[in-house]
Amino acid sequence: MAKVKVEFACTACGTTSPKWVGKCPGCGEWNTFVEEVSAAQPRQRGGLPDFPASKPVPLAEVSDTAAVRTTCGIAEFDRVTGGGVVSAAADLLGGDPGIGKSTILLQAARGLARQGKPVLYVSGEESEAQVKLRASRLGVADGGIYLMSETSLERILSAAGELSPAVMVVDSIQTVFSSDLPGAPGSVGQVRECAARLVFFGKKAGISVFLVGHVTKEGAIAGPRVLEHIVDTVLYFEGEKGHPYRILKAVKNRFGSTNEIGVFEMRAEGLTEVADPSGMFLSERSGDTSGTLVFPAIEGTRPLLVEIQALVSHSFLPMPRRTALGVDFNRVILMCAILERKAGVGLHDQDVFVNVAGGIRIDEPAADLALCCALAGSFRDRVVPPGTAVFGEVGLGGEVRAVPMAEMRLNEAAKMGFSRVVLPASNAERLGAKFPVELQPVRHVKEALSRAGGK
Numbered sequence: 001m002a003k004v005k006v007e008f009a010c011t012a013c014g015t016t017s018p019k020w021v022g023k024c025p026g027c028g029e030w031n032t033f034v035e036e037v038s039a040a041q042p043r044q045r046g047g048l049p050d051f052p053a054s055k056p057v058p059l060a061e062v063s064d065t066a067a068v069r070t071t072c073g074i075a076e077f078d079r080v081t082g083g084g085v086v087s088a089a090a091d092l093l094g095g096d097p098g099i100g101k102s103t104i105l106l107q108a109a110r111g112l113a114r115q116g117k118p119v120l121y122v123s124g125e126e127s128e129a130q131v132k133l134r135a136s137r138l139g140v141a142d143g144g145i146y147l148m149s150e151t152s153l154e155r156i157l158s159a160a161g162e163l164s165p166a167v168m169v170v171d172s173i174q175t176v177f178s179s180d181l182p183g184a185p186g187s188v189g190q191v192r193e194c195a196a197r198l199v200f201f202g203k204k205a206g207i208s209v210f211l212v213g214h215v216t217k218e219g220a221i222a223g224p225r226v227l228e229h230i231v232d233t234v235l236y237f238e239g240e241k242g243h244p245y246r247i248l249k250a251v252k253n254r255f256g257s258t259n260e261i262g263v264f265e266m267r268a269e270g271l272t273e274v275a276d277p278s279g280m281f282l283s284e285r286s287g288d289t290s291g292t293l294v295f296p297a298i299e300g301t302r303p304l305l306v307e308i309q310a311l312v313s314h315s316f317l318p319m320p321r322r323t324a325l326g327v328d329f330n331r332v333i334l335m336c337a338i339l340e341r342k343a344g345v346g347l348h349d350q351d352v353f354v355n356v357a358g359g360i361r362i363d364e365p366a367a368d369l370a371l372c373c374a375l376a377g378s379f380r381d382r383v384v385p386p387g388t389a390v391f392g393e394v395g396l397g398g399e400v401r402a403v404p405m406a407e408m409r410l411n412e413a414a415k416m417g418f419s420r421v422v423l424p425a426s427n428a429e430r431l432g433a434k435f436p437v438e439l440q441p442v443r444h445v446k447e448a449l450s451r452a453g454g455k
C-alpha cells in the first residue's frame, strides 16, 4: 500500500511545507496553509492516453496550422480571447458565484458547435438535466454539444479520448478529483494536479480546454496560484451585485492582448452583447451634478466613455478619508496633492471619495485630468457644462501631458454627442483631421479647471 504523508500547502501560491506555518514563505500571505495528504510514492499519470514521446523539431518545420483560431460568434467574447478560441489552448475562466460563468461558456459552446467544432461540456456541479434546463432557457439546442455530469478526472479523460471533441469545458476545476491522489476535491494538490493533467491532455490531443475556477472572497481564483501559470489564458468575469452588466476581461493571454474587455448584459434569455458600452455607462448620468465628469477611456483597442464621480466633503476626522473605487488609490492621492499645491484647491481637511460609474476599472494616466476636474468641481460645487469630456495626464508640476490615441477618444466623444473636449495642448497640436467637437487645449491643470470648472 502507498505510504501516505501529511503536509501543508498554501492555498494562494501552492508552496508546501512539512509543518503548518502562519505566514507563507512563498507569497507572504497569512493563514493560507491547509493540511494536505499526499502519496509518498512516485506520481503516476494515471488515466492519460499513451502518447508518443516528443522529439525536438526544427522551428521551420513546425506546422503553423496547429494554432487555428475558431470564433464562437459572440464578438465580445472573441475580442477578449484575442480573436477566437485557439486550438489545444487551455483557458481558465474565473468569477464570483452566480456571475454567469456556466452561461457564457454554454453560449460560446453553441457558437463553436455551429462552426462544426464538437464541444464536450463536463459539469461537476450540475446534472445533465440541470445543464439542459439552462440550455433550453438560453435557446441552445444545437447538435455538436455533449453533456456529461462527472467529477472523476480519469472518467472525464477517457470520455474525452473516446469522443475527441474540439473543445472541452470543465465546470468547475474545483469539483474534479483524481483517484490517484489523496485529498478531497478542491484541495490544493487535487486542483493543481487535475488542472495540469487536463491541460496536458488537451495539448496532446489538440483539444481546447476551458476550466471554470471559483473565486475566493479576496478575488483570486481559488486553489493554487500555479493554476494561472499552467494555462494559456486567464479570463475573469466580473459584475456589480444588482447590476445586469457583466465584464469579461483577460488578465493573462499567451495568444493576444490582455487589455480588451467584453461587455454583456444578463437577461433571462442569457448574456447579450452590449455593442455600445459608452451609451451603457453613461445611460444613468445626470448632467447637473457637481463633481461628475465624462472621460473618454481606451480599453484595449476600443474607446469607452465613462463617468468619473468625485465627492469632496469637510472631514471631521484627524486624518481625512480617501476612497477610490474603479481608479488607482495612489493616483487619487497624487491628484489631491497636485490640486492642493499647484491649483490652490485645499483638500487637506476634506474627505475625498472617487468612483467610476458602472463598476468599470480605469488604469490609464489619461484619466488624471478628469479626476482633477471632478475633485475640484465637487470641492467648489460647480457643474461642468453639459456635453464636456476631459482627458489628459497630469505631471507633478501640474503640467498637462499628451496621452496616446487622442483621435480615437475625440471620435468617440463626438459620436456620443459631446460638443466640447478639454485635452492636452500637445495632443491638440498634433491632430491631423478636423473634429466635429470644440477643442479646449490646456497646458496646466489650473487652466483645465477654469475651462471645465463650469459655474
Ligand SMILES: Nc1ncnc2c1ncn2[C@@H]1O[C@H](COP(=O)(O)OP(=O)(O)OP(=O)(O)O)[C@@H](O)[C@H]1O
Pocket (backbone or CB within 6 Å): 095, 096, 097, 098, 099, 100, 101, 102, 103, 104, 125, 266, 267, 268, 269
Ligand atoms: N430566469 C432567469 N432570468 C434572468 N437571469 C437569470 C435567470 N436564471 C439565471 N439567471 C442569471 O444567471 C445567473 C447564474 O448563471 P450561471 O449559473 O451561469 O452562473 P455561474 O457563474 O456558473 O454560477 P456558479 O458559480 O454557481 O456555477 C444568476 O445569478 C442570474 O443572474
Ligand SMILES: [Mg+2]
Pocket (backbone or CB within 6 Å): 101, 102, 103, 125, 171
Ligand atoms: Mg456554474
